[in-house]
Amino acid sequence: MxxxxxxxxxxxxxxxxxxxxxxxxxxxxxxxxxxxxxxxLLVPLAQAMTAAAEQVKTCSICGSLDSTDPCSVCSDxxxxxxxxxxxxxxxxxxxxxxGGSYRGRYHVLGGLLSxxxxxxxxxxxxxELVARAGSGEVREVILALPATVDxxxxxxxxxxxxxxxxxxxxxxxxxxxxGGELDWLDDxxxxxxxxxxxxx
Amino acid sequence: MxxxxxxxxxxxxxxxxxxxxxxxxxxxxxxxxxxxxxxxLLVPLAQAMTAAAEQVKTCSICGSLDSTDPCSVCSDxxxxxxxxxxxxxxxxxxxxxxGGSYRGRYHVLGGLLSxxxxxxxxxxxxxELVARAGSGEVREVILALPATVDxxxxxxxxxxxxxxxxxxxxxxxxxxxxGGELDWLDDxxxxxxxxxxxxx
Numbered sequence: 001m002x003x004x005x006x007x008x009x010x011x012x013x014x015x016x017x018x019x020x021x022x023x024x025x026x027x028x029x030x031x032x033x034x035x036x037x038x039x040x041l042l043v044p045l046a047q048a049m050t051a052a053a054e055q056v057k058t059c060s061i062c063g064s065l066d067s068t069d070p071c072s073v074c075s076d077x078x079x080x081x082x083x084x085x086x087x088x089x090x091x092x093x094x095x096x097x098x099g100g101s102y103r104g105r106y107h108v109l110g111g112l113l114s115x116x117x118x119x120x121x122x123x124x125x126x127x128e129l130v131a132r133a134g135s136g137e138v139r140e141v142i143l144a145l146p147a148t149v150d151x152x153x154x155x156x157x158x159x160x161x162x163x164x165x166x167x168x169x170x171x172x173x174x175x176x177x178x179g180g181e182l183d184w185l186d187d188x189x190x191x192x193x194x195x196x197x198x199x200x
Numbered sequence: 201m202x203x204x205x206x207x208x209x210x211x212x213x214x215x216x217x218x219x220x221x222x223x224x225x226x227x228x229x230x231x232x233x234x235x236x237x238x239x240x241l242l243v244p245l246a247q248a249m250t251a252a253a254e255q256v257k258t259c260s261i262c263g264s265l266d267s268t269d270p271c272s273v274c275s276d277x278x279x280x281x282x283x284x285x286x287x288x289x290x291x292x293x294x295x296x297x298x299g300g301s302y303r304g305r306y307h308v309l310g311g312l313l314s315x316x317x318x319x320x321x322x323x324x325x326x327x328e329l330v331a332r333a334g335s336g337e338v339r340e341v342i343l344a345l346p347a348t349v350d351x352x353x354x355x356x357x358x359x360x361x362x363x364x365x366x367x368x369x370x371x372x373x374x375x376x377x378x379g380g381e382l383d384w385l386d387d388x389x390x391x392x393x394x395x396x397x398x399x400x
Contacts, residue, residue: 005294006267008252015245020233021226022219030219032291034249035256035265042253045215049246052208052231053238065235067206091232094205 009035061132063108063125065090073097073106080104082139084132084167086158088112088151092144104142107132112150113157124154126161134165143171209235261332263308263325265290273297273306280304282339284332284367286358288312288351292344304342307332312350313357324354326361334365343371 005013009031017027034042058064059071066072073079073093083104087093093106109124133141141162145151159169175193176185205213209231217227234242258264259271266272273279273293283304287293293306307329311319333341341362345351359369375393376385 005265005290006256006272008248008255008267009265012245012248012252015241015248018241019222019230021222021229026221028291028294029221031252032265032289033220035252038253041215041218042249045212046246046249046253048208048212048215049234049242049249052212052235053242053246055208056206056235065205065209065232067208072206089232090205091228094228 059108062093062106063090063110063128064093064106078103081137083142084129084138084140085142085144086129087144088146088154096144109145109154112145112148113154114150115153121157121161126158129158130161130165133162133167138165138167140168140170141165143169145171147174262293262306263290263310263328264293264306278303281337283342284329284338284340285342285344286329287344288346288354296344309345309354312345312348313354314350315353321357321361326358329358330361330365333362333367338365338367340368340370341365343369345371347374 012034013024013027013031016022016030017024019027022030034045055067056065057067057069059066059069059074061070061074064071064073068075080103083102084107085093085096085102085104086107086109087096088109088111090108093108096102096106107125107129109126109129111119111124113119113121113124129141132138141158143155143158145155155171162169173196174189175196176182176189182190212234213224213227213231216222216230217224219227222230234245255267256265257267257269259266259269259274261270261274264271264273268275280303283302284307285293285296285302285304286307286309287296288309288311290308293308296302296306307325309324309326309329311324313319313321313324329341332338341358343355343358345355355371362369373396374389375396376382376389380389382390
């Protein structure tokens with residue numbers, strides 16, 4: 001680590017290095033930046049972390065993170081309760097909310113099935129999903145899972161489990177992303193976009 | 201930002217995004233990682249930051265950061281007080297200490313001269329450096345400044361200012377870094393390594 005810095009700095013660097021995207025070198029840079037801007041950044045960030053640790057709750061309905069339980073999406077009565085969008089993690093929910101076009105509700109799965117990591121359905125919020133989908137209110141379950149092997153395995157499994165609920169099960173469309181140059185796209189995406197072609 | 205998360209999460213993301221190397225996207229990932237590992241990471245990091253904000257001081261002699269003032273290097277009597285190494289920032293001091301081969305003392309300049317940013321000698325710890333170098337104890341001042349235009353301008357200026365003190369002024373050697381393939385080195389480094397060639 002920093003070798004000649006005090007134990008407080010060493011500990012700060014060691015913990016910062018555990019953040020995703022930061023390694024030992026960038027953790028040292030971050031620690032220095034924090035210590036240089038003590039009143040503008042270090043103290044406010046410490047307070048924001050303490051506040052988040054105390055205030056942020058997991059929504060008992062959808063599994064999202066928010067200051068309130070139920071979360072702001074679940075308690076928003078203008079939302080369409082007939083649409084239920086399944087995401088892997090809260091990050092996916094945030095991404096869809098930034099898009100701004102979805103007005104239904106969510107269900108955070110808490111991960112994906114993974115044979116490699118030995119993660120089965122019992123470690124995900126599958127039972128809660130089936131119960132919500134079968135409550136009668138939900139008309140369509142949209143699977144917004146990543147286009148990876150684990151994501152598609154999970155989608156396949158969920159589609160089977162949800163068949164009994166009577167809700168329609170759909171997936172996000174695959175195709176060319178907005179602004180996507182064909183030259184830069186992988187072959188799998190081009191093949192899928194071609195198969196799913198539509199009248200212009 | 202995250203749109204549908206509470207104010208605590210929004211604030212946490214906004215502050216994390218100010219760390220060097222983190223942008224809005226990686227700040228969101230970091231916030232989620234922190235909230236998922238609340239007791240193992242979020243709370244300890246908040247405490248480490250609070251402790252650092254309270255305990256870490258700027259050394260009144262060399263300008264380094266440490267839990268004590270004077271810092272552990274300045275108060276280490278086994279260090280060679282005849283050698284004084286000038287670094288731009290604390291990060292440079294840490295890098296030299298990790299190297300482990302330097303046993304002299306340091307002087308943190310607090311920046312570099314920059315015509316572009318309008319930073320003159322009065323905003324750096326130049327006066328303190330000249331005073332320390334002229335105290336009689338210092339035999340050699342080693343300029344460990346970056347090999348950039350600003351770094352070399354600063355080194356040139358310091359060499360002139362330090363001429364009156366009687367201490368010898370040296371710079372870090374320029375050349376091929378350890379493990380450096382000639383193929384991958386820039387032309388300037390190769391030219392300097394060639395000019396400064398030594399008997400094998």
